[in-house]
Amino acid sequence: MNATITAFERSPDRGRGLARDMRVRWALEEVGQPYEVRLVSFAAMKEPAHRTLHPFGQIPTYEEGDLGLFESGAIVFHIAERHAGLLPNDANSRARAITWMFAALNTVEPPILDLQTIRLLEGDKPWYQQRLPLVEDRIRVRLGELSARLGDAECLDGAFSAGDLMMVSVLIRLKASRMLDEYPNLSAYVARGEARPAYQRAFDAQLAVFTGQPPTG
Numbered sequence: 001m002n003a004t005i006t007a008f009e010r011s012p013d014r015g016r017g018l019a020r021d022m023r024v025r026w027a028l029e030e031v032g033q034p035y036e037v038r039l040v041s042f043a044a045m046k047e048p049a050h051r052t053l054h055p056f057g058q059i060p061t062y063e064e065g066d067l068g069l070f071e072s073g074a075i076v077f078h079i080a081e082r083h084a085g086l087l088p089n090d091a092n093s094r095a096r097a098i099t100w101m102f103a104a105l106n107t108v109e110p111p112i113l114d115l116q117t118i119r120l121l122e123g124d125k126p127w128y129q130q131r132l133p134l135v136e137d138r139i140r141v142r143l144g145e146l147s148a149r150l151g152d153a154e155c156l157d158g159a160f161s162a163g164d165l166m167m168v169s170v171l172i173r174l175k176a177s178r179m180l181d182e183y184p185n186l187s188a189y190v191a192r193g194e195a196r197p198a199y200q201r202a203f204d205a206q207l208a209v210f211t212g213q214p215p216t217g
């Protein structure tokens with residue numbers, strides 16, 4: 001039986017890769033697992049039925065037989081553990097790839113989310129103009145550190161892994177701000193992720209929800 005994930009019925013970015021079901025779709029595509037999608041409205045996400053699956057009333061979720069998961073990181077990790085293709089076999093390499101997943105979610109994503117939150121919710125507040133550069137600088141610190149570590153490498157640690165999938169997914173959130181342009185190796189790293197056929201299939205499938213056109217891949 002195919003796994004079922006949840007995704008936005010109506011997404012703020014109209015299905016252009018930012019909602020976090022994209023990470024899960026991408027992981028499933030990388031490991032070649034078909035999946036079903038259940039679309040949920042903002043109202044339905046807050047209903048008890050959905051909260052049974054996701055206590056915080058959000059997407060994505062993941063159902064596979066008796067198993068119900070929430071949190072995109074946990075879901076991608078589960079997929080990567082169950083299927084070959086996203087985590088190396090060597091134990092130490094595997095541990096390092098998992099470390100990069102946590103780094104993406106715990107160290108790099110929080111300041112990026114801060115930027116999105118203040119833009120969305122605090123744009124009309126008197127402190128916004130003062131706060132904005134502080135938040136942007138915190139992102140630049142992380143991008144500078146990440147850029148230094150990546151250097152000229154294709155991936156964060158050896159071959160492409162769930163760590164890269166998560167890091168690229170997080171960095172993509174910065175594309176509209178153009179901050180990534182300041183770090184050419186990170187821009188190229190994100191572009192390499194986006195060029196992967198599995199990413200393209202996932203992107204097309206997410207976009208198709210909003211265009212009504214069937215995915216081409």
Ligand SMILES: N[C@@H](CCC(=O)N[C@@H](CS)C(=O)NCC(=O)O)C(=O)O
Nearest residue numbers: 018019020057058059060071072073
């Ligand atoms: N840490 C969670 C965050 C989930 C999250 O913020 N989901 C967003 C969509 S990308 C959502 O459901 N937003 C609607 C809401 O919070 O009401 C994860 O990685 O899955």
